[in-house]
Amino acid sequence: MGRLISIVSGKGGTGKTTTTANLAIALGKYGQKVCAVDADLTMANLSLVMGLDDVDVTIHDVLAGEAKIDDSIYTTEYENVHVIPAAVDWEHVIKADPRNLPNVIKPLKNRFDFVLIDCPAGLQMDAMSAMLSGEEALIVTNPEISCITDSMKVGIVLKKAGLAILGFVLNRYGRSENDIPPEAAEEVMEIPLLAVIPEDSAIREATLEGVPVVVYKPKSEGAKAFMELAERIMRIAGYKARVMY
Numbered sequence: 477m478g479r480l481i482s483i484v485s486g487k488g489g490t491g492k493t494t495t496t497a498n499l500a501i502a503l504g505k506y507g508q509k510v511c512a513v514d515a516d517l518t519m520a521n522l523s524l525v526m527g528l529d530d531v532d533v534t535i536h537d538v539l540a541g542e543a544k545i546d547d548s549i550y551t552t553e554y555e556n557v558h559v560i561p562a563a564v565d566w567e568h569v570i571k572a573d574p575r576n577l578p579n580v581i582k583p584l585k586n587r588f589d590f591v592l593i594d595c596p597a598g599l600q601m602d603a604m605s606a607m608l609s610g611e612e613a614l615i616v617t618n619p620e621i622s623c624i625t626d627s628m629k630v631g632i633v634l635k636k637a638g639l640a641i642l643g644f645v646l647n648r649y650g651r652s653e654n655d656i657p658p659e660a661a662e663e664v665m666e667i668p669l670l671a672v673i674p675e676d677s678a679i680r681e682a683t684l685e686g687v688p689v690v691v692y693k694p695k696s697e698g699a700k701a702f703m704e705l706a707e708r709i710m711r712i713a714g715y716k717a718r719v720m721y
């Protein structure tokens with residue numbers, strides 16, 4: 477049985493899609509069979525970040541009842557990594573019912589070691605449906621107080637809903653002198669800090685190239701931090717598996 481991990485945040489733009497893409501490839505490099513799902517139905521960009529073009533069937537078609545899930549799963553050039561992309565045009569968005577996300581995503585648990593769900597930010601219905609498709613949550617936040625408090629709100633709601641909160645990623649650390657230090661962030665969040673990802677121009681360049689940084693510049697600080705995050709998550713997954721089931 478695989479693990480279903482929702483990648484979540486309070487605010488938008490914290491680095492969820494970047495984390496999903498890099499974590500997927502990093503886990504793949506460690507030999508894990510991974511499926512990264514774009515569940516951000518209105519602001520989809522996972523396939524762009526992962527360099528997947530020419531997709532035909534997307535998760536929107538599956539949610540609209542017009543395609544089978546198998547037709548929306550694409551292999552990638554990255555070892556062991558599969559992607560379920562989302563459509564970017566409004567015609568597809570209005571046809572797809574976000575409430576079907578858990579029904580569509582949960583069965584993937586039997587087929588992959590890790591299913592990573594790239595969720596929309598916040599607590600609106602779309603975001604809730606995406607987040608509740610997972611059994612565990614990984615929170616991505618930035619070192620600013622409003623971002624951290626919004627992340628906490630999401631964490632509290634998901635915990636109440638029965639998800640196991642794996643911990644959080646402090647992303648874009650070092651962008652400002654006023655950044656909240658990792659230790660202080662962990663104290664406020666009251667959940668484990670799993671990785672500090674530095675502000676790294678290689679990550680932005682990688683996004684523009686459509687090649688996630690763990691492949692684009694594997695020696696960069698950002699790439700190393702994502703590889704460590706993957707290792708950490710593999711270790712926790714074993715522990716959580718015993719606690720949860």
Ligand SMILES: Nc1ncnc2c1ncn2[C@@H]1O[C@H](COP(=O)(O)OP(=O)(O)O)[C@@H](O)[C@H]1O
Pocket residue numbers: 485488489490491492493494495647648649673674675676677679680681683698
């Ligand atoms: N650690 C980082 N250093 C530099 N740029 C980053 C970092 N993390 C994310 N970014 C950039 O920030 C932007 C938003 O990231 P993204 O992953 O799309 O956020 P979200 O999915 O949470 O909205 C992207 O352009 C991405 O390249």
Ligand SMILES: [Mg+2]
Pocket residue numbers: 492493494516521594
């Ligand atoms: Mg995103």
